[in-house]
Every structure is written in structure tokens, then in C-alpha cells.
Amino acid sequence: MTLLCRLDDIPEGGARGALPNARGRDGVVLLRRGGRVYAYVNNCPHYDRAPLGWRKDEFLNGDGTRILCAAHGALFRIEDGVCEIGPCLGQALTPLPVRIEGGAVFLDAPAV
Amino acid sequence: MRIIGPDELIFGVDNIEACRAFLADYGLTETDPDRFEALDRTAVVLRASDDAMLPPPLPTATRLRETVWGVEDHATLDAIAAELSRDREVTVGPSGRLSTVDDAGFRIAFQVTCRIALNLPPERINSPGAAPGRAPNEIGANEDAAARPRTLSHIVYFVPDMDRMANFYIDRLGFVITDKFTNTGPFLRPQANDDHHVLFMIQTPEYMQGLEHLAFHMQGPTELMLAGSRMVKKGYESFWGPGRHKFGSNWFWYFNSPMGTHVEYDADMDKHDGDWTLREVPMSKEAAQMFLFENVAKWAPGGPPPGKG
Numbered sequence: 274m275t276l277l278c279r280l281d282d283i284p285e286g287g288a289r290g291a292l293p294n295a296r297g298r299d300g301v302v303l304l305r306r307g308g309r310v311y312a313y314v315n316n317c318p319h320y321d322r323a324p325l326g327w328r329k330d331e332f333l334n335g336d337g338t339r340i341l342c343a344a345h346g347a348l349f350r351i352e353d354g355v356c357e358i359g360p361c362l363g364q365a366l367t368p369l370p371v372r373i374e375g376g377a378v379f380l381d382a383p384a385v
Numbered sequence: 386m387r388i389i390g391p392d393e394l395i396f397g398v399d400n401i402e403a404c405r406a407f408l409a410d411y412g413l414t415e416t417d418p419d420r421f422e423a424l425d426r427t428a429v430v431l432r433a434s435d436d437a438m439l440p441p442p443l444p445t446a447t448r449l450r451e452t453v454w455g456v457e458d459h460a461t462l463d464a465i466a467a468e469l470s471r472d473r474e475v476t477v478g479p480s481g482r483l484s485t486v487d488d489a490g491f492r493i494a495f496q497v498t499c500r501i502a503l504n505l506p507p508e509r510i511n512s513p514g515a516a517p518g519r520a521p522n523e524i525g526a527n528e529d530a531a532a533r534p535r536t537l538s539h540i541v542y543f544v545p546d547m548d549r550m551a552n553f554y555i556d557r558l559g560f561v562i563t564d565k566f567t568n569t570g571p572f573l574r575p576q577a578n579d580d581h582h583v584l585f586m587i588q589t590p591e592y593m594q595g596l597e598h599l600a601f602h603m604q605g606p607t608e609l610m611l612a613g614s615r616m617v618k619k620g621y622e623s624f625w626g627p628g629r630h631k632f633g634s635n636w637f638w639y640f641n642s643p644m645g646t647h648v649e650y651d652a653d654m655d656k657h658d659g660d661w662t663l664r665e666v667p668m669s670k671e672a673a674q675m676f677l678f679e680n681v682a683k684w685a686p687g688g689p690p691p692g693k694g
Binding site: 294297323326328342345347348359375 | 399400401403407434445446447448459525543592593595597619620621622624640641642643644645646647679681682
């Protein structure tokens, strides 16, 4: 298990990047909704090197209901990562298993 | 057709605060509410996505609502109106701006350009064997330079039929192809602009149609890297670059943006005239750039290994 962040670091209804690589770029996107934390690889299915956000921890559309790809505007459902509109229509973000223990969020898989 | 280039790009967004912050940090100046200008007054304009004054959105993810082209004079506007009215509705706005639609369905408009003539120094370099670019004691590395985008350089569309799209701009509006990526799309230059391209397109499925990126010209490669480094330092997401393209020769650095499109800094693009013969190659990693770098954390050399001093 890999520690990603404290649960309190992710605002309810908000998003946060985690697991930065050597160059400081976050490998994982975390989203917190109603006590659940959803995690996805921080890359749009459109390209193999396309981080989703436009700024550190900024991953959501205006009303916070979808994950926005800031490359070409694709929108993904938070609950299952499915792309509803955009270049990767019908594809999905790669989900990652997470575990919440003692107020901390862990990646429950080999590090990505 | 004396078309100069894109004057203005109008977006309909649901996250206008984030877009405002991005465009200001990118280096544009908010002159009217939600109008972000480069030094020559070309601009990105933000509107709420439900603004009734906006042209309708495409049925895709793109937030771009309208591309406004600047032309040299009223005679050009009249010629465009006459040409395009033959097979589509062209409406005239209160300021004389023509609005219509291109053959891919993008909303386009034309106006006598809002651009003002710039008279600014280029990036000046010292090169052995050539006359010095800077006077003695004039410093090249100015970390405090404003690094303001000078002018809206070019736009790139995802289009479902690149040939139909290109032919519209060529046959109806007088653009010429400077270079072409086979099976991807052509680089286009209008008659009143000698830049390598103001318009490029990438062939995609219909559901992808939209704006791939927009770019503003910077003073030169140093200013481009200064501006890009500042964006990285503020936490913005670099997408591609810095590097130097082959076709067009422009230095590039692309960022993700909250408008849901890439936004590029470019510098030092080639210029062409009617004597140029177009080049065509397949799109590839090799063809897309001469070289590619990536921003890394700053570092400094020292003396002995740590702890051995």
C-alpha cells in the first residue's frame, strides 16, 4: 500500500492530485464524494501522455459534477470514469483501488 | 481576400473564474470585462456557456463558440460577404462584423481587424561571426521581463473532413497551403499574412470536432521559456514542450487550459511568400518537432560532494 494523502486533504465534492513523479507531476487523481474516494490514473485515454488537469489539484468542470480533461474538454463521470463527451467518447479513465485507514488514503495496488 | 488572421476567439465556459485566472497568468491583459488581449489587441473572449448572445455550441466537447477573423479593409469584408452569401446566410452585426459558418460547421466571423501595429524589439542575441545583437553591458537574461503575448498567432481545429474544410478556406477565402501532414491536415496562410500558418487542422472523427489549440506569438524563444516557466511555477499543467517544430520552425510550449483546449506560446515562426513550394510528409513524432525538452526543477552546480567540503 502507498500513502496518497490525508482524507482531509481532499475537500468533500472536490479533487486532488497525488503520487507525484520525480518531476513533481501527479500520477493519480483523487475525488471525494459522500464519504467515498475515487481514484484514477491522471491521464486522458486520448493520448499516452495527457495529464487531465490544468493546474495543481484542478480537475473538475464548473459545477464539480464531472472530471474535465483540460486538453480538449472531455468530461468523465466521477463514479466510474466513463467519458460522456470528448475525444475519448465511450472510453474510461483507468480506475485505481484505494483504501481509507486512520484518516489517510492509500493506494491499494502497486504504485503507478 | 485580404484576410490577416484570427483577431478574436470567443468561448462559452462553465468555469469562468478559472478561465480568467488562466488567461491573466498566461500573460494576456483584461481590457474589457472578460476580454483578454495581447499587445496588438487580438484577444480571447470569455462568456458564460448559457449566455444567450453566444452563437450555439457544437454538439462536441469544445467550448469555442466563434472564431473572428481580422481583414485589412471594408472592401475585403464586402468581398467576403458577396462570396459567402452565395450559399449560406451571412449576417451583419452592429459593428459591421460578418457572421456565418464554415463548411465544417464552425461559427466564423469577419471584421476590419482590431490589430494595432506593433513596433517592438525582437529577441536580440550575440552570435560569433555576426554583428552583436546587444550593446556592450546590455544583459540578455532578464528575469523581470514582462513576457506578454504579442499577437494571436494561429488556431488548430479538429475537423471531420480536412479536405472539405481546407478547400473552403482555400477556394472561398483565398488561403494557401504552406505545408501538409499527409492524412492529418494542411497548414494554411491567408493572403494578408506571411506567417507560415494561422490555421492548421487535424482530421478526426465527427465527435471530436473542436478547437485543438490556440497560440500567441512571443518575442522569441527566451521569452517563450520565461513565460512557460512562470506557468509551471504557478502550478499549471505543461502538455508539450518547450521544443521547436519543423513545419513553421516555431518554438512551442503547450499548456492545458480550463477552456478545455491547449494554449500554446510560440516564437520565431517562418514567413513565406508566393515563391514557396509546399512540403508534405506523413505525421510522425520525428516530423512533429526538431527537438523536445521538458521543464525540470532548478539546480545549481557546486564544489565537492555533499558533506565532503
